Amino acid sequence: MSKNATFADQPGRPALFYGWIVVASAFATTFVGFGSAYTFSAFLNALQAEFAASRGSVSLVFSLAGFLYFALGVLSGPLADRWGARRLLVAGMVLTGAGMALAGMARTLGEVYAAYAIGIGVGVGLAYVPALGTIQRWFVRRRGFASGLAVSGIGVGTLVMPPLAAFLIDHWGWRTAYLVLGVGAVVVGVGMAMLVADDPRDRGLWPDGDLAPPAPVAGTTAASPAGFGLMEALKTRRFAALYVACMLCSFGLFVPFVHLVPYALDQGIAQTSAVLLLGAIGVGSTAGRFFLGNVADRMGREPALILMYAGMAASLLVWLLSIGLWGLAVFALVFGVFYGGCVALLPALVADYFGGKNIGAIIGVLYTGVAIGTLVGPTAAGYIFDATRSYSLVIVASIGGNLVAAAIMWAVARWSRSGGAA
Incomplete structure (x- = not known):
């Protein structure tokens, strides 16, 4: 069979490779x-008014949930490697919906903290890393593209959910909005989570739907197909560099998801237009995950990740210099593209470096760095705003973090070319 044969050219292959169902x-x-998590910006002002709270203290609601859903990957990743991803995804979707509903019943800000942390924080933490880890086992040649499609759900969720939340808040109030969103999360999330499968070999298949074991892919390590052990991977320079780069990027990564809408409202932009800025991040993010993952499969995932970090830094500069709706819309769209591309690339790059056997555990540990940045960044931004009435210092720090992350990955790429990256 020709090296360039298409999927349909290969006799014996199913009409639809089940890996794409796993991606869905x-x-x-x-x-x-x-x-669900990124609707928070639409609720921030309502929560401030309801509980007479500062912007910093309300921002902590999101930061606690974000810390948990990234930090818990260190547990959910190994559990998925051992038990399978399906039961974790189902439990995560149930908890996410319950957390939204309970937040709508909260009588104190502390109860909102608990509902978000236990519900959305733990719920997403149980589901996210297992979902990503599973994709890496189903694909090799098209790993970046498949990962990009899978996590483009984040971008589409960012596009759809915040405006839907704003509509529900306007018509029925924030408490009913949380209840409606919670019920929807359980129905859609659990139904789709039941379709996940852990390994193509369990169905008599090979990655990418091939009829034989895959040949080594250009740009991957020469590690055995089983991949690195967890402790073996953690001792490498590549892992240490990725960890620091992810943490530095994450200090500013989620600030727009919490503070862009309040920032726009402070500039006199109408609520309906301000919420659409999150939708613009979602549009850009979806495009970035869909297209840049595929591009990275061709140009190499290391240089592509450097481009993502540099692009986020440049987009944040646009935010710093913007006044008015259109400037913020440009920022949101461009930021979304590079943020989405970054999220799509990371799991595929980890699989390239360390193999697939312990991919869930390795990604889980890596994302504890993201958790630290998520906990500190949005909350610090809120308190800095309370003290200075400005986000300028926060945005400048976010630009710096992304530039340093890009420099770290540039060093990793140099190690790779010299054969000394391990």
């Missing part, structure tokens, strides 16, 4: 989980 399941669970 991961898409739906990331749509529900992160879409």
Whole structure:
């Protein structure tokens, strides 16, 4: 068979490779989980008014949930490697929906903290890393593209869920909005989570739907197909560099998801237009995940990740210099593209470096760095705003973090070319 033969050219292959069903399941669970989490900006002003709270203290609601859903990957990743991803995804979707509903019943800000942390924080934490880890086992040649499609659920969720939340808040109040979103999360999330499957070999298949074991892919390591052990991977320079780069990027990564809408409202922009800025991040993010993952499969995932970090830094500069709706819309769209591309690339790059056997555990540990940045960044931004009435210092720090992350990955790429990256 020709090296360039298409899927349909290969006799014996099913009409639809089940890996794409797994991608659809991961898409739906990331749509529900992160879409639910990213509605928070639409609720921020209502929560401030309801509980007479500062912007910093309300921002901590999101930061606690974000810390948990990234930090818990260190547990959910190994559990998925051992038990399978399906039961974790189902439990995560149930908790996410319950957390939204309970937040709508909260009588104190502390109860909102608990509902978000236990519900969305733990719920997304149980589902996210297992969903990503599973995709890496189903694909090799098209790993970046498949990962991008799966996590584009985050981008579409960011596009759809915040405007839907704003509509529900305007018509029925924030408490009913949370209840409606919670019920929807359970129905859609659990239904799609039931479709996930852990390994193509369990169905008599090979990655990418091939009829034989895959040949080594250009740009991957020469590690055995089983991959690195967890402790073996953690001792490498590549892992240490990725960890620091992810943490530095994450200090500013989620600030727009919490503070862009309040920032726009402070500039006199109408609520309906301000919420659409999150939708613009979602549009850009979806495009970035869909297209840049595929581009990275061709140009190499290391240089592509450097481009993502540099692009986020440049987009944040646009935010710093913007006044008015259109400037913020340009920022949101461009930021979304590079943020989405970054999220799509990371799991595929980890699989390239360390193999697939312990991919869930390795990604889970890596994302504890993201958790630290998520906990500190949005909350610090809120308190800095309370003290200075400005986000300028926060945005400058976010630009710096992304530039340093890009420099770190540039060093990793140099190690790779010299054969000394391990």
